[in-house]
Amino acid sequence: MVKPEKPGQGLRELRLEKNFKQNFVAEKSGIHLKTYQRMEAGKTKIGLTDVPSLADAFGVPQDEILKKEGISMTNHFKNENGHNIGYVKTLSESEKASGLESRMLNMEAKLDSRDERLEKIEMLLEKVLSKLA
Numbered sequence: 001m002v003k004p005e006k007p008g009q010g011l012r013e014l015r016l017e018k019n020f021k022q023n024f025v026a027e028k029s030g031i032h033l034k035t036y037q038r039m040e041a042g043k044t045k046i047g048l049t050d051v052p053s054l055a056d057a058f059g060v061p062q063d064e065i066l067k068k069e070g071i072s073m074t075n076h077f078k079n080e081n082g083h084n085i086g087y088v089k090t091l092s093e094s095e096k097a098s099g100l101e102s103r104m105l106n107m108e109a110k111l112d113s114r115d116e117r118l119e120k121i122e123m124l125l126e127k128v129l130s131k132l133a
Helices: 009-018 022-029 033-040 050-058 062-068 093-132
Strands: 073-078 084-089
Touching: 009 033, 009 050, 009 062, 022 033, 022 050, 050 062
Parallel strands: none
Antiparallel strands: 073 084
């Protein structure tokens, strides 16, 4: 699977392969034209709920939409008819690092907040102890 250079590129390539216009894909998929244009431009992420309607509009399996967008499928969730209804995206190393960095910053903020609360408690305790002495 070749990952596209930017999000939405796979959708654009598929549309051009099929010789479709953006408004045709948007209308056929039930996605607002501006939203579809933003998907192709990489400004709006393709939602899990968008994949089935896009696949129908293009006349391809849902896997094809995901592959074109460079989304690897590690787990398929199928309904009783055997149709894919979901997937789990495998994160790239940069996505993992970005998520880890975000979680670390969040933890640091929580620790700072706890430290501040602890300092306030210590100050109050000192005041109470000084009044008792």
